[in-house]
Amino acid sequence: MRPWRIHSVIVVLSTLASGCDDPSIEDTHFRPYNCPTWQCGFNSAEVNGRSIRELNLDGQANGDGVRIVGFVAPQGLLGNYELDTEGDALVARNERGHSLSGPQLIGSIILVKKNGLLELPVPITVLGYQEIDSWADGAAKVPTYALVYPDLGALLGVRNVCNGDLLDALASAATVLAGETYDLTHKTVNPGQTRWLTLACAGSAAAKMRLMNYGPHADFDGEGHPATVAQRQATLKMLTADYCGTGHSYTVNGAPLQWENQDGTVASPGPYGDPEAIWTATGAVCLDATRVPDVDVTCSLPSCSTYTGPAGEWSTYVPD
Numbered sequence: 001m002r003p004w005r006i007h008s009v010i011v012v013l014s015t016l017a018s019g020c021d022d023p024s025i026e027d028t029h030f031r032p033y034n035c036p037t038w039q040c041g042f043n044s045a046e047v048n049g050r051s052i053r054e055l056n057l058d059g060q061a062n063g064d065g066v067r068i069v070g071f072v073a074p075q076g077l078l079g080n081y082e083l084d085t086e087g088d089a090l091v092a093r094n095e096r097g098h099s100l101s102g103p104q105l106i107g108s109i110i111l112v113k114k115n116g117l118l119e120l121p122v123p124i125t126v127l128g129y130q131e132i133d134s135w136a137d138g139a140a141k142v143p144t145y146a147l148v149y150p151d152l153g154a155l156l157g158v159r160n161v162c163n164g165d166l167l168d169a170l171a172s173a174a175t176v177l178a179g180e181t182y183d184l185t186h187k188t189v190n191p192g193q194t195r196w197l198t199l200a201c202a203g204s205a206a207a208k209m210r211l212m213n214y215g216p217h218a219d220f221d222g223e224g225h226p227a228t229v230a231q232r233q234a235t236l237k238m239l240t241a242d243y244c245g246t247g248h249s250y251t252v253n254g255a256p257l258q259w260e261n262q263d264g265t266v267a268s269p270g271p272y273g274d275p276e277a278i279w280t281a282t283g284a285v286c287l288d289a290t291r292v293p294d295v296d297v298t299c300s301l302p303s304c305s306t307y308t309g310p311a312g313e314w315s316t317y318v319p320d
Helices: 003-014 205-211 229-240
Strands: 054-056 066-072 082-085 090-093 099-101 109-114 122-132 142-150 158-160 174-178 181-183 188-190 196-201 258-261 274-280 283-287 314-318
Touching: 054 066, 066 082, 174 205, 181 196, 188 229, 196 205, 205 229, 229 274, 229 314
Parallel strands: none
Antiparallel strands: 054 196, 066 109, 082 090, 090 099, 109 122, 122 142, 142 158, 142 174, 174 196, 181 188, 258 314, 274 283, 274 314
16 A cells, blocks of 8 residues: 555544544444443444454455555554554554554554455554453453544545444444454354454454453453353353354344353343353253243253253343
């Protein structure tokens, strides 16, 4: 991409950056069914219809043929910075050992490109940064980012990579899970994916896992250790209502649900409704109700009232 194009994008977007983290953007009155942004939220991260939910820091193309081809530090900063991750957060580092993180990344640009000789790089600008409360008791705040790219057809001339309604165009709506990807067909965790990251948009199962302190680098036990892969996969199965463990989801966006984990660090406000299921890494081990009424579940599961097997990672309830 020619330098003048990059600079023009910075100038246009810098005029928007001052208000990008206004809390009013997160106002639940603007969400469908009055559902908070991080519970219902957005579609999967994409640029011009191409998925960027998974990106490789070394420029390897993802499953949709999109790869990172460059990084530009905020205006005025020199030093050949490269995009990286630290824990479950974005950072940029250079050869001198300097690093940028959190709000220091505002104004920087991640260049992505679809495979093809005639394809041009697309600049994704870090327009905002916000740390939001975890859903887990005592857990650290969760870094979130407003990531936008040029779109002449959009009202503001830019579009959030997490596509939502018009009022969410500048929202900090993406969080990061580093070194791990997620198979959304089979609802399974792919751990140990070195140099890969998942951009999880608000409302997605991966973003909810991060907010529940089940990220691959989260301090889950208070001693610096993350939840196990089995615990993370049980969380993914629970969030997607994969009752049978086959990858089929029996829920819809906005379906009400209450949950509590085995350790008691994540729990919905009570009183609880009817028991739904108990969850392990293989799916539900028992089932009493479905979060979407009258769903035809194709596997046979015992009632949770008579279940005597191993304790699950999660218990879920359907609100009255």
